[in-house]
Amino acid sequence: xxxxxxxxxxxxxxxxxxxxxxxxxxxxxxxxxxxxxxxxxxxxxxxxxxxxxxxxxxxxxxxxxxxxxxxxxxxxxxxxxxxxxxxxxxxxxxxxxxxxxxxxxxxxxxxxxxxxxxxxxxxxxxxxxxxxxxxxxxxxxxxxxxxxxxxxxxxxxxxxxxxxxxxxxxxxxxxxxxxxxxxxxxxxxxxxxxxxxxxxxxxxxxxxxxxxxxxxxxxxxxxxxxxxxxxxxxxxxxxxxxxxxxxxxxxxxxxxxxxxxxx
Amino acid sequence: xxxxxxxxxxxxxxxxxxxxxxxxxxxxxxxxxxxxxxxxxxxxxxxxxxxxxxxxxxxxxxxxxxxxxxxxxxxxxxxxxxxxxxxxxxxxxxxxxxxxxxxxxxxxxxxxxxxxxxxxxxxxxxxxxxxxxxxxxxxxxxxxxxxxxxxxxxxxxxxxxxxxxxxxxxxxxxxxxxxxxxxxxxxxxxxxxxxxxxxxxxxxxxxxxxxxxxxxxxxxxxxxxxxxxxxxxxxxxxxxxxxxxxxxxxxxxxxxxxxxxxxxxxxxxxxxxxxxxxxxxxxxxxxxxxxxxxxxxxxxxxxxxxxxxxxxxxxxxxxxxxxxxxxxxxxxxxxxxxxxxxxxxxxxxxxxxxxxxxxxxxxxxxxxxxxxxxxxxxxxxxxxxxxxxxxxxxxxxxxxxxxxxxxxxxxxxxxxxxxxxxxxxxxxxxxx
Numbered sequence: 001x002x003x004x005x006x007x008x009x010x011x012x013x014x015x016x017x018x019x020x021x022x023x024x025x026x027x028x029x030x031x032x033x034x035x036x037x038x039x040x041x042x043x044x045x046x047x048x049x050x051x052x053x054x055x056x057x058x059x060x061x062x063x064x065x066x067x068x069x070x071x072x073x074x075x076x077x078x079x080x081x082x083x084x085x086x087x088x089x090x091x092x093x094x095x096x097x098x099x100x101x102x103x104x105x106x107x108x109x110x111x112x113x114x115x116x117x118x119x120x121x122x123x124x125x126x127x128x129x130x131x132x133x134x135x136x137x138x139x140x141x142x143x144x145x146x147x148x149x150x151x152x153x154x155x156x157x158x159x160x161x162x163x164x165x166x167x168x169x170x171x172x173x174x175x176x177x178x179x180x181x182x183x184x185x186x187x188x189x190x191x192x193x194x195x196x197x198x199x200x201x202x203x204x205x206x207x208x209x210x211x212x213x214x215x216x217x218x219x220x221x222x223x224x225x226x227x228x229x230x231x232x233x234x235x236x237x238x239x240x241x242x243x244x245x246x247x248x249x250x251x252x253x254x255x256x257x258x259x260x261x262x263x
Numbered sequence: 264x265x266x267x268x269x270x271x272x273x274x275x276x277x278x279x280x281x282x283x284x285x286x287x288x289x290x291x292x293x294x295x296x297x298x299x300x301x302x303x304x305x306x307x308x309x310x311x312x313x314x315x316x317x318x319x320x321x322x323x324x325x326x327x328x329x330x331x332x333x334x335x336x337x338x339x340x341x342x343x344x345x346x347x348x349x350x351x352x353x354x355x356x357x358x359x360x361x362x363x364x365x366x367x368x369x370x371x372x373x374x375x376x377x378x379x380x381x382x383x384x385x386x387x388x389x390x391x392x393x394x395x396x397x398x399x400x401x402x403x404x405x406x407x408x409x410x411x412x413x414x415x416x417x418x419x420x421x422x423x424x425x426x427x428x429x430x431x432x433x434x435x436x437x438x439x440x441x442x443x444x445x446x447x448x449x450x451x452x453x454x455x456x457x458x459x460x461x462x463x464x465x466x467x468x469x470x471x472x473x474x475x476x477x478x479x480x481x482x483x484x485x486x487x488x489x490x491x492x493x494x495x496x497x498x499x500x501x502x503x504x505x506x507x508x509x510x511x512x513x514x515x516x517x518x519x520x521x522x523x524x525x526x527x528x529x530x531x532x533x534x535x536x537x538x539x540x541x542x543x544x545x546x547x548x549x550x551x552x553x554x555x556x557x558x559x560x561x562x563x564x565x566x567x568x569x570x571x572x573x574x575x576x577x578x579x580x581x582x583x584x585x586x587x588x589x590x591x592x593x594x595x596x597x598x599x600x601x602x603x604x605x606x607x608x609x610x611x612x613x614x615x616x617x618x619x620x621x622x623x624x625x626x627x628x629x630x631x632x633x634x635x636x637x638x639x640x641x642x643x644x645x646x647x648x649x650x651x652x653x654x655x656x657x658x659x660x661x662x663x664x665x666x667x668x669x670x671x672x673x674x675x676x677x678x679x680x681x682x683x684x685x686x687x688x689x690x691x692x693x694x695x
Contacts, residue, residue, distance in 0.1 A: 063578055084580035099578045103571035103638035104564075112568055113579035115561050122559040130480040 012075035014039045014204040015173055020059055020069035029055045030066075031228040037173070037204040042195060044215035044236070045208045046248055047225035053208050054096065056225070057175050060206075061093040062086035073173075087113075092171035096178045096208075098162040102151035106143075107132040109150055110165045135164050140190065156187040163194065174198060177208045192218060212244045226251040288632055288687065292647050299651065303658035311658060314511035318537060320650075320657055321508070322445030325542045326351075326605040327620060328649035331627040332553040333597035335645045336590045338628055339570040341637035342402060342409035344591070346416030347598050348620035349424070350394055354602035356424035358387040359433035359612030362440060380439040387599040394420065395595020396588050403587030417621065425614055434611025444607030448541040452509050455538035459505035462547075466497045509536045542604045546646070549600065554642045556593075566590060570637035626673075627652055630680045634688075652676075
C-alpha cells in the first residue's frame with residue numbers, strides 16, 4: 001500500500017502529534033500521547049467512550065488547545081489555536097455530531113466560513129448551490145434536497161453534507177470521527193469507497209472509531225487509547241480482531257510478551 | 264400527499280402558492296394584518312383606513328420597527344437585549360445636549376446651523392455603537408449572559424440619560440433634525456411619486472436579476488406568469504401605499520402659515536399633500552440594508568449559522584465572540600437611529616422617551632416570527648410585527664377600549680402569535 005511504503009521508506013510523516021497533553025479540571029483527558037500519519041494512509045484511533053480519542057484529535061482540528069505537546073505537519077512545527085488555523089493547514093474534520101447548522105441549507109453548510117462571494121463581496125448563493133450540486137452528484141447521486149434546511153434531511157444525507165464539506169476544499173489531512181455511526185449498510189459502503197478513493201489521492205486520514213471491524217477493514221494502522229493514554233500502535237495486517245479488542249478492553253499490547261515491539 | 268396544513272384550502276390553490284414560491288408564513292401575517300385593519304375599519308365606520316390614520320400609524324411604528332430589525336439579529340444569535348429603550352434614551356439625551364448646549368457653547372454653532380443636525384446625529388450614532396459594542400464585549404468575551412448584561416443596561420442607561428439632562432425636557436430641537444420625525448418632514452406629492460416609481464423599478468429589476476441568475480446556473484425557475492404576477496403585486500402595493508400617503512392633505516390653516524413664513528400669500532384653492540414622511544424613508548432604507556446584511560453578506564450568514572448551531576459555527580472557523588460584539592453594535596446603532604426619529608417626532612427630548620420600548624421591540628420581533636431558540640427570523644417579519652402591534656394599539660384606542668384592556672389584549676396577542684407559530688412550525692416541519 002502507498003501509505004505503508006511511504007512509511008517504510010522513512011518519509012517524513014504528514015502529521016505528527018508529539019507528547020500531547022490536555023486536562024479538564026484535573027482530569028487528564030489526553031496524557032502524553034504521540035501518534036503519526038503518512039500521506040495516503042489511514043490510521044484508526046480506537047478506544048472506549050471517554051478514552052480520549054476525540055479529544056486528542058480535536059487538538060489537531062483546532063477545537064481544543066493542547067496544554068503541552070507539539071504538532072508537526074510535514075516535519076515542520078505547526079501552530080493550531082483554532083479551527084481557522086487547522087483549515088489553513090488543509091486539515092478537514094468530519095465531526096461525530098456533524099457540526100451542521102440545522103437552519104441552513106446544504107450549500108450554506110458546505111461553504112460555512114468559506115463562502116463564495118460575488119465581485120461586490122456579497123454571498124453568491126447560486127454559485128454555491130451549483131458547486132454543491134456538482135460534488136453531491138459525485139458523492140451521493142440520490143441527494144436532491146438542495147433548498148431545504150439540513151434539519152429536513154435524513155441521517156445519511158446529513159452525513160454526506162458533512163463529508164462533502166471536508167472533501168470539497170482539497171483536504172490533505174482528513175479527520176473522520178465515527179463517520180459511519182449513523183448510517184445504513186448502503187451508505188456505510190459509500191463511505192468505505194470514498195476512503196479508498198481519498199487514500200489513492202494521497203490524503204492522510206485519521207479514522208476515529210470504536211468498531212474493531214471497521215478499523216480492520218479500512219485502516220493501515222491502528223492506535224489504541226485507554227483512559228487518556230496510548231496503549232500502542234500496531235499494523236492492522238499483523239494483528240487479529242481479538243488482539244485489538246484486548247488492547248481496547250485490557251489496555252494490553254499484543255506483542256509485548258512475545259517480541260518486545262519497538263515503540 | 265395528504266394536505267395537513269392549516270386552513271381548508273383546496274389543493275389547486277395550494278399548488279398556486281407553491282408555484283409562486285411565496286413564504287406562507289409571510290402570507291399568514293399579511294392576512295392577519297389585513298383582517299385587523301379591515302376589522303377596525305368596519306367597527307370605526309371607516310375612520311381607521313383613512314389617509315390621515317394610515318399616515319399617523321406609519322410614523323408611530325417607525326421607531327420601534329427600526330429597533331426590531333436589529334433585535335432580529337440579537338435573538339437569532341440566541342441573545343436578548345432588554346436595554347434598547349434605555350439606550351434610545353441615552354442616545355436621545357446625548358443628541359439633545361449636543362445640539363442645544365455642546366455645539367452652541369463650544370463651537371458657536373447655534374440651533375438651525377446647517378452643520379448642527381449632522382454633527383448631532385453622528386454623536387448619537389457613535390454613542391449607540393459604542394454602548395452596543397460594549398454590551399457585546401461583555402457578552403461575547405466575558406461570557407456574561409445577555410439577559411443580565413442588558414438588564415443592567417436597562418437601569419444604567421435610563422439613568423445616565425436622566426443624569427445628563429438633569430431629568431429635564433430638552434427642547435426645542437434643531438429644525439432640520441426635526442424633519443426626521445414624521446409630520447415635520449415629508450417629501451410632498453411629486454417626490455413621493457418619484458421615490459415610489461424608483462422603488463418599483465428596483466423591485467422589478469431585482470426579480471428579473473434573480474431569475475437570470477437562476478437560469479444561468481440551470482436551476483428551475485418559476486413560470487413567467489408567476490413572476491409577472493409577483494411583479495404586478497409588488498408594484499400595486501408600493502404605488503398604493505404612496506397614493507394613500509399622498510391623499511393626506513396638509514390642513515389649509517397650516518398651509519397658510521407656511522406661505523406666511525415665506526412672506527407669500529396662499530393662492531385661492533391651493534392644496535398640498537404630506538406624502539412620504541422622511542422617517543418612513545429611513546425605516547425603508549434600514550430594512551433594505553438589514554435584509555441585504557441578513558441574506559447576502561457573510562456577516563448575516565454567520566449570524567444565522569451561529570443561531571442554528573453555535574458549536575458548528577465555531578468549528579467552521581467563525582469568530583463567534585466578535586460576531587456577538589458586531590450584532591450588539593448594530594443594535595446600538597439602530598437604537599441611535601430610532602432615537603433620532605423618536606425625539607424628532609416629539610420635537611424634544613423627554614426624560615421618559617423610549618420607556619418600555621424594549622418590550623415592544625422584542626414583541627414585534629417575536630410576532631414577526633423570530634424564534635427565541637435562535638437561528639430563525641426575518642427583517643420584514645419584524646417590521647410587520649411592529650406594524651401589527653401599533654395597529655392593534657391605535658385601533659383599540661380609536662374604538663374606545665379602556666387603556667388596561669388595550670395592554671391585556673396586546674399581551675394576549677403576543678402569546679397567541681407565538682403559539683400559532685409553534686403549531687405552524689410543527690406542521691410544516693412534519694410535512695418535510
